[in-house]
Amino acid sequence: MSGVSGGRGPLLAFNFLPVKFTANAFKGGLVDFVSHEQLDSLRAELAETHVVSRTRGGIACVPLTNDAEERGTPTTFVTREYQRLTMKLVQQALIRSVVTWGYKLQSPRRAAFVSRSPDKDLLVKAGGGRLPGTLSELHVYPQYSLDSRTTGPNGGPGVIVTVKTRYEIDLTVEELLTRGIAVRGLYVIGDNGTYQPFPDMDPYGTRRTVGAIDRVDGQDLVLRDAPGATRIAARQAWLESRREVFNNVITSLAGGDAARIIRQLDQEAFDLLGAAGRLKKTTEIAHWLSKEGQLPIARDLSVTLSPPVGTSDASRAARWTRYDEPVFSFDQAGDKTHRYVDHGLNEHGPFDVEFFAKKKPRIAVVMPREHKGIVENFLTKFLHGVPGDSVFGQGFIRKYHLTACEIHLEPFDGGPTDARAYREACQSALQSGDLDLAIVITSEAQVHLTGNDSPYLVAKSVFMGQGVPVQEIQVETARMGKLAHPLNTIALASYAKLGGIPFVIAAPRALAHELVIGIGSAHVKASRNAEAERVVGITTVFSADGNYLLSSTSREADYDEYPRELLRSLTESINAIKSRNAWDPTDEIRLVFHVFKPLKDTEATAVKNLVQDLTGRYAKVEFAFVQISTDHDWVMFDRASTGTSGSRGPVKGYLVPQRGYAVPIGRDEMLVTVSGPMDIKSPLHGAPKPMRLKLHRESTFTDIEYLSRQAFRFTSMSWRRMYPSSKPVTILYSDLIASLLGHLRHVRNWNADAITTKLRWSRWFL
Structure with missing residues (x-):
């Protein structure tokens, strides 16, 4: 529409x-540009009488008053x-x-x-x-x-x-x-x-x-x-x-x-x-x-x-277009679809139900012994469902079409902030046999802890170092009276961490092999005010239907080495995908890169080098660099929006547009609303920012409408929760990876190579 x-x-x-x-x-007047020092000098000299600005052809000196002197070659602009x-x-x-x-x-x-x-x-x-x-x-x-x-x-x-x-x-x-x-x-x-x-x-x-x-x-x-x-x-x-x-x-x-x-x-x-x-x-x-x-x-x-x-x-x-929310697919043939993720999973099961290999996953559960009873009751509801509940009545096993789950409990003696006891319990659980997933019971009492003092981070480090993804559950969540919605979210993330594909977007197939790649970075700093010493490039790779394929991180590198490291990481990711999907030299390739911050020259250079290499090996290669951000000054309103309210409480989202309104603000820029009245958490939440997309000038695929629709669909593709996000999954996953890497690097014996080897195909960061 x-x-x-x-x-x-x-x-x-x-x-x-x-x-x-x-x-x-x-x-x-127009003055030849010589240097930035010359430009600054002219600005200072003419501050009271002219506007001085760099423009094509030189430096424009525009007088503000009739008596201001002419400076430079007289020019009509x-x-x-x-x-x-x-x-x-x-x-x-x-x-x-x-x-x-x-x-x-x-x-x-x-x-x-x-x-x-x-x-x-x-x-x-x-x-x-x-x-x-x-x-x-x-x-x-x-x-x-x-x-x-x-x-x-x-x-x-x-x-x-x-x-x-x-x-x-x-x-x-x-x-x-x-x-x-x-x-x-x-x-x-x-x-x-x-x-x-x-x-x-x-x-x-x-x-x-x-x-x-x-x-x-x-x-x-x-x-x-x-x-x-x-x-x-x-x-x-x-x-x-x-x-x-x-x-x-x-x-x-x-x-x-x-x-x-x-x-x-x-x-x-x-x-x-x-x-x-x-x-x-x-x-x-x-x-x-x-x-x-x-x-x-x-x-x-x-x-x-x-x-x-x-x-x-x-x-x-303004001229606007209303984007429809995506339809989700729950089988490879595309016959099983639904507009709502949760209903589709309840009705059809996960997308990969026919070929998911871990039908009886082995899951270790690490917890302080004092919480053993609460955790056992919680696990029963997690595995088998909440009786009579429409949201999570089936439980994890039936909802995701598993045959069973083999649970290994690892209770330990120690308080909720005893990181050493957590470490020993995790090591003990690993000795019990091969594991597909670890559930770690934490508590609010340890949220403020970091590095080696954080039981959560220590547990992540120990298990992920051996290739086992971790699902954290706070004991306060396990104690909740109404568990259906939290259990539903935990089940979705757990299935994805096991390597499952819960759902994809029922998107029309492109003629070209299309990959959507999120590029992020984590800066290694000793402290908040310190200069960044090194940088890690983060890439997440998705197919056009939103299916997560893999993530990759470059090695920590100095800034002058970062482009080479990012290129190496991108090349490895593309090679892994092309081998997996058997690309042919006659194929057409389209690469869409999502970046959250303006694409730096170092990153643009790495991507261009990758594309140039691919161009020599395939019939056609086109690419788009898209900056996607909510960190901008634009605000959209809908004067027809009366907001929304539940059975109790005040209205929220008054004058806030619904999701999916797209408005061009230039030839290569688009605003898309991604948080409507229903997505606002509190009646006192400020006006949500739309998502802004800006196409980089180096792009060879320039259909901003196509790219905007795709990015909007990707805001609904997170396997972390059942409802849409304000960010496309390309950016969201890169942010999650960067955040966890930043915290884990301060944990003793953490080996970052695990996420590029044993966990490369896992969604360990959800």
Whole structure:
């Protein structure tokens, strides 16, 4: 389905203000580009009179006023031909407007500012209009940014409006210490002299993270993980205002009233950041800008700004397409299908039911002896089902068409945080015979533990080192009264870890052999502020129907060696697939690469080298690099959406679009909604971000519509849970692998080679 917002369909709106130019061209000068130092010098010299920007043909020097001198070769710039330059003029005009409004800038090149007016402080509002004592030194302010874009959902240029919250603790660490607040281990900010002030700068702008507090030494803080000096005066340092730190300070200062204040603060933040609040603020900013009339951006060129796209008839509405949720297949012939994963599994069984080899898997269960009774009852329900329950009445064995499960219990004497006892129990379980899966019972008491102190990570290390995937279950989950949904999720992940294929997408077959490859990376750092020392490339490979084929990691490498290591890892993965699927030299090959961050030159080079090698061996090879992200400034609204609510509780997802709306924001970019009202966890959850897809310029397969539909289908393909994710499985799996690798590398005797050998075909990371 496709159309224009309106009628009985959605009323899609965006945090995007279209601009219209008063002329088709403007005059300026063009200077030959010599160096970046020359560019910086020109910007500094002409800061008050010109906009100076690098453009094709050199450096454009565009005068702002009639009396500004000409600089460079006189040139007429046509707005349509110089879109980037023209929108740079708009950006500079927005910066000047923000300063005129009386705000300070967070960056010299962005119209980003904090509204610190007392009546805008969300914490004051949460406190009922006034805050007692030192609590008034804490603030939560609205933060805005206005950024120009050459194209948006209406097909033309405009300004994107971003709304955030900024948490600030004005009390110095010295003042917090006098009030008995524990600060050890927390990161602090201070002015370390590394950031050069600029005109109209935000007063907090020079503060940077300087390290974590290791100890207090008199009037000084001794820092660890400090990129610069390891000491700073407590009176010149402030706590980094992360949300959990901020709430802890509120709790310490407000005492018994803290819970009420924090609860009300959550509501105030939602009123600003929820879909309704964001759209309201975006509309207000559009009104501020339009009140000024035409906004001059050059000597002979101005712009007018319209209300947000989708909120009025002043601008062209966005064109949208509604993607259908995928249909899932549960057999190779494609005869057994269903729109819902869980119903399909209950009705048909898993996709590979006819050829899955481990019909009687041997599973070890490691647990503290004190939990043995609870765990036995839990395992009975896991294996045989919850009687009378429609979700998990069949149990693991019948639902996944197994003949039986051979369970080996390994209880041990030791507490829930005794990592050594866990290690010995895991080693004992391995001596009992070959294992297909290990279930490890953990607890909430150990969640905060890391490295060798973490029973969970130690157990993962021991079992996975011998090629046995691990399923973690917290004892608190085993104690739950309603177990059907948790059991259903655990069963799905367990079957996948055993090597099973629960389901795939019933996708049309492409003429070419098509692989979808997620590329991620894990950076090896000694600490948060340390420079990354080495990097590991992570690849996950899927067929076009979403079937997970394998994952691979490169060896840890220095940055200059990383492209070669990534190429080696990619080549090994492709070779394994082509041998497995018997590719022929006459075949056509299509490789679709998903990356979560902008593709770096090193990664692009590795992929291009791989493709060039394949091109010489197959009839046709085409490829697409697609950056997929939810870390961006775009927000989509649906003014026709009334949200959803259960039998009890408030409405959630008001003005939030349903999943599957796709809107182009350029020739090679697409927004796709991936979290609808039903996917929002809490009524106070902010407006979910759409998934943004951006096609890399090196791609030879450039059908962004096809690639967007495919990525959307892949958000429903996780074998970790029964419902869709906000990320395609290519990205989700790479993230899971990177996270676990980062934690496991700090465990004694962990051998990362296990995941590229014994566990290569396993879904050990689910």
